[in-house]
Amino acid sequence: MSLRVRLVLVIVVLVTLVAAALSVLHLDTLIxxxxxxALQRSELVSQQVKSYVIEQVNEVSSEYATPSDLxxxxxxxxxxxxxxxxxxxxxxxxxxxxxxxxxxxAGRTGEILxxxxxxxxxxxxxxxxxxxxxxxxxxxxxxxxxxGRKPDYQVxxxxxxxxxxxxxxxxxxxxVLLSNILLPEVRTVAxxxxxxxxxxxxxxxVATNWLLRPVRRLEQMxxxxxxxxxxxxxxxxxxxxxxxxxxxxxxxxxxxxxxxxKEASEMxxxxxxxxxxxxxxxxxxxxxxxISRITGSVAHEIKNPLNAISLHLDxxxxxxxxxxxxxxxxxxxxxxxxxxxxxxxKTFLDFSRPVDVRLEEVDLAALARExxxxxxxxxxxxxxxxxxxxxTVPALIxxxxxxxxxxxxxxxxxxxxxxxxGGHLHLRAGRQDDIVTLEVAxxxxxxxxxxxxxxxxxxxxxxxxxxxxxxxxTYRAVQLHNGTIDFTSENGRGTTFRLQFPAxxxxx
Numbered sequence: 001m002s003l004r005v006r007l008v009l010v011i012v013v014l015v016t017l018v019a020a021a022l023s024v025l026h027l028d029t030l031i032x033x034x035x036x037x038a039l040q041r042s043e044l045v046s047q048q049v050k051s052y053v054i055e056q057v058n059e060v061s062s063e064y065a066t067p068s069d070l071x072x073x074x075x076x077x078x079x080x081x082x083x084x085x086x087x088x089x090x091x092x093x094x095x096x097x098x099x100x101x102x103x104x105x106a107g108r109t110g111e112i113l114x115x116x117x118x119x120x121x122x123x124x125x126x127x128x129x130x131x132x133x134x135x136x137x138x139x140x141x142x143x144x145x146x147x148g149r150k151p152d153y154q155v156x157x158x159x160x161x162x163x164x165x166x167x168x169x170x171x172x173x174x175x176v177l178l179s180n181i182l183l184p185e186v187r188t189v190a191x192x193x194x195x196x197x198x199x200x201x202x203x204x205x206v207a208t209n210w211l212l213r214p215v216r217r218l219e220q221m222x223x224x225x226x227x228x229x230x231x232x233x234x235x236x237x238x239x240x241x242x243x244x245x246x247x248x249x250x251x252x253x254x255x256x257x258x259x260x261x262k263e264a265s266e267m268x269x270x271x272x273x274x275x276x277x278x279x280x281x282x283x284x285x286x287x288x289x290x291i292s293r294i295t296g297s298v299a300h301e302i303k304n305p306l307n308a309i310s311l312h313l314d315x316x317x318x319x320x321x322x323x324x325x326x327x328x329x330x331x332x333x334x335x336x337x338x339x340x341x342x343x344x345x346k347t348f349l350d351f352s353r354p355v356d357v358r359l360e361e362v363d364l365a366a367l368a369r370e371x372x373x374x375x376x377x378x379x380x381x382x383x384x385x386x387x388x389x390x391x392t393v394p395a396l397i398x399x400x401x402x403x404x405x406x407x408x409x410x411x412x413x414x415x416x417x418x419x420x421x422g423g424h425l426h427l428r429a430g431r432q433d434d435i436v437t438l439e440v441a442x443x444x445x446x447x448x449x450x451x452x453x454x455x456x457x458x459x460x461x462x463x464x465x466x467x468x469x470x471x472x473x474t475y476r477a478v479q480l481h482n483g484t485i486d487f488t489s490e491n492g493r494g495t496t497f498r499l500q501f502p503a504x505x506x507x508x
Contacts, residue, residue, distance in 0.1 A: 015200035019193040026189055028139045038099040039131050042155035042171040045094050049103060049169045050157050052090050053081060053114075060084060074108065074166055081105055081113040081167065082121075091116040101152060104170040105159075113167070128154040131173055310338045357400045357480050361504060364404065364436055365395040365429035371408045372427050375416065383422030386412075391430040395438075396504040399481045407477040410470040411440040411497050417463065418444035418495070436501045443494035452489060 060080045067073040081087060091103045095116035105114040106125040115121050131153040152174045159167035313335050372388035379386035408427075415425050419442055428439040447455060451462065456475040478485045481501055489495040 011200060011204040012197070015197055019196050023189045023193050024139070027186065031139065035131075038173050039155065041097055041099060042131055042173050043157075045097055045100060045103065046155050046157040046169045046171045048094060049091065049105065049171070050159050053087060053105060053159060053167065053169070056080065056084055056087055077166060078107055078113055081107075084114070087114050088116075088118075099173050101172045101174040104172070106168045106170065108166060110168075125168065125170055126152075126154075126172075128152050128172065131155050310335065313338065357403065359398045359400060361396060362399045362401050362404060363394050363396055364399075364438055364501065365391050367401060367405050368408055368427045368429045368438055371405060371412055374409070375412050379416060379425065382416055382419065384416060384419055385424045387424070387426050389426065389428040393431055395429045395431050395436045397436050397481070397501045398504055399501065400477075403477040403480065407474040407499075408438065408440070410474045414470060415440060415442040415444065415495070418442060423494075431503055434503045434505075436503045438499040438501075439496055441494065441496040446491045446493060446495055447487075447489040448491070452487075455487070456485075 057077050057080050061076060064076055067076055087105070091105070091114060094100070095103050102120065103116045104112045104120060104125055106112050110125045112120050112123050112125050129151070132155075133153075152172050155171045155173065157169040158165045159169055313331055316331060369388055369390065372386060376386050412425070412427070419425070423443045426439070426441045428437075428441070430437055456471050475485055478499055478501075483499060483501040485497065485499050487495055487497045
């Protein structure tokens with residue numbers, strides 16, 4: 001159910017309840033006034049009848065002999081009331097009063113002696129409810145009497161002599177006559193209530209259209225936000241301050257929603273790219289696994305024949321003896337190539353088999369110093385100035401000293417090989433917050449841009465006799481220690497490799 005329908009229903013119900021309450025109050029006031037007026041009129045008529053009957057009895061009784069006792073007096077009075085035409089005429093005249101049905105004068109036995117209705121004379125007087133009691137009844141009971149049962153009520157006045165009741169004056173009032181008087185007022189109240197209800201419906205329809213117009217604008221604004229349409233907000237002229245404030249906040253929310261939607265789109269795009277890279281890495285990993293299995297199998301198959309060839313070459317050299325120098329030279333060449341192939345096969349096996357990492361407390365700076373001391377003689381021969389910058393605090397990590405030392409050695413060896421005409425090579429180790437770093441920087445020719453994405457790929461090399469395994473093994477060693485490795489390179493100005501590892505907790 002819409003808000004507009006609810007508002008209309010609520011207002012109509014409220015107007016109906018108010019109209020009903022006012023109508024009931026008005027009817028109660030009218031009925032009270034009407035019944036009070038009928039009671040006063042009936043009491044007035046009864047008093048007039050009483051006075052007139054007493055006057056007539058006194059006037060006419062003078063024409064008769066004085067009664068000797070009370071019984072004769074009662075008989076005389078009954079005769080006068082019954083036979084006096086003036087009394088009957090007066091009763092008929094007073095019975096024309098509004099709301100009065102009939103007027104009776106009854107004797108001590110209840111027999112009607114005189115009445116405004118001729119047929120009632122000689123009959124017994126009806127005992128009706130008192131009109132005073134009816135006036136005190138609840139409104140619903142009086143409404144039921146007026147428009148339902150329609151009973152008659154009476155007002156009685158005793159008429160007596162020397163404290164003894166001789167006659168009873170009865171004024172009968174009918175609720176039928178009262179309802180006839182009240183019915184036009186009820187119609188008027190009903191017409192006014194219906195008119196008020198219709199007017200409330202019209203005013204409610206107009207008011208809800210006017211009041212809910214800002215709500216519809218807010219609803220349209222939210223729909224545009226959901227659809228991704230973020231146009232300029234319309235002017236809020238004539239809108240209540242509260243709705244204008246809500247619209248302003250919705251505009252701000254819309255801008256934030258647009259930004260959040262844009263960020264979500266960018267995050268989705270980045271996530272898609274990340275998934276693509278992960279798929280690529282998984283594909284590379286699966287291929288490396290397959291290659292590892294193949295190369296391991298092939299290496300084992302090649303190693304056995306190589307061992308046999310090497311053994312038979314040694315036997316052949318022993319049998320040939322010393323004089324055959326030329327044959328020995330050829331055999332030396334074959335032996336040298338067999339040993340080289342054997343080293344290649346061992347390298348394949350080392351890279352393809354799982355690595356057993358033995359973690360312990362390691363000072364990365366100390367490992368770098370050892371590599372520096374080890375490679376300085378080779379650097380001097382190549383006219384390269386190898387410098388190690390020692391840190392001020394220990395660069396402690398948890399790692400495998402042999403794997404890390406081999407990784408650093410591979411980087412230093414590659415740097416030395418890159419500087420054909422000499423140069424400078426710097427090793428720097430240090431700690432920043434919770435990160436231990438190691439940099440290997442040379443001022444060689446640098447790595448060409450088109451080759452920078454391939455330097456860590458297995459078997460990729462730019463050296464004529466390189467195996468393409470050194471940097472791949474270095475990359476794997478860094479990954480096994482939860483570290484990262486990256487590099488920066490400029491053509492003609494050198495390359496810097498940077499290794500980062502989590503520092504050992506609890507050591508500054």
